[in-house]
Amino acid sequence: MLKKSKAKIIEAGFTVFSANPTATLADVAKEAGVGRATLHRHYAGREDLMTALAMVAMQELDDAIEAATKDASSYTEALRLSLEVIIPLADRQMFLANEPLDHVPEVLEAYTQQLEETAEAVEAAKEEGGFDVDVPTAWIVQAIETLTYAAWTVVRDGDATPEEAAALAWRTLQSGLMGGAK
Template identity: 55%
Template sequence: MTIPKRLPARQAIAEAGFELLSRNPGASLSEIAEHAGVGRATLHRHFASREDLLIALAHQAIAEMDHAAEVACHGAPSHTDALKRCMEALVPLGDRHSFLAHIPLDDDPAITAAFERQAGETRDLVDAARQEGTFAATVPTAWIVQAFDHLLYAGWESVRSGETTPAQAAALAWRTLTHGLGTTRDADGNDL
């Protein structure tokens, strides 16, 4: 039997922070330390304040999501396939996505700029997929982006609760996105 190795303290704190703060943005440092299996003194050796922890988590979440999306989309044959691959890559990072969406870090210009850049990249990819015929022209881009974001979170919740694997959750999220917002045509080829 292999004994699982314990995560280094900083990594354990980060994982606990993502897990707790994505569900409860008001989670205390004591709760995070306890969930990480470290004392408050250890947490404070790594993060001097709650604000320091939140900023570090935001930068980590942005970097992880950027990397996952970049790797997933590399070499995609179409914008639609790139968007689907992003869904597949980002569902397992749903706690990071939720953290960024729910923790107010508007005072940090670097985080705000990175978050806005990610949102712009998603909008651009959705628009390009629409041009390929994936989404109905009558559905606003903002609606599709919101649906994409919420389906990422729903997929992650499904995985977290043990209902699905990451691959199953991503497939269900993609199916919901494209069947719910995709093009539907009548016998004459007109969008319905």
């Protein structure tokens, strides 16, 4: 029973905070159909719940990217496919981008790992000719991060579909960082 209520709280957290990032834990408990005492048995406070949500979100991103890129023909293609699968997750995860959790060791470690994996993919894509070798890898990684957030924002605001936003993000990367390579 405990595992089921914990899963319900996690799902309710995504639902409630996606709709209202300033919602309360009482709002989450209500959405989950559990009492506040049950929620607090699993999560001592907002930061504990947000940490759990961040860890689930990062795992979802990793799983989506791994599934989408397993048959990619190149690192460059894998990076493009990654954008295509993570943009649709915005409605579920975007609120976490504004939640300060970089002081939580497990969140920082997982996020750092994601950045390192992106940097490795960018380095490999540079070797393939997918990105200009004169552009620093850190710049490209930050550009990917920033364009992902921009894509999430335009999808949230109804200005583009997830597919359109992913294509625009990739087009922007191509235009600015690939030295004319398509």
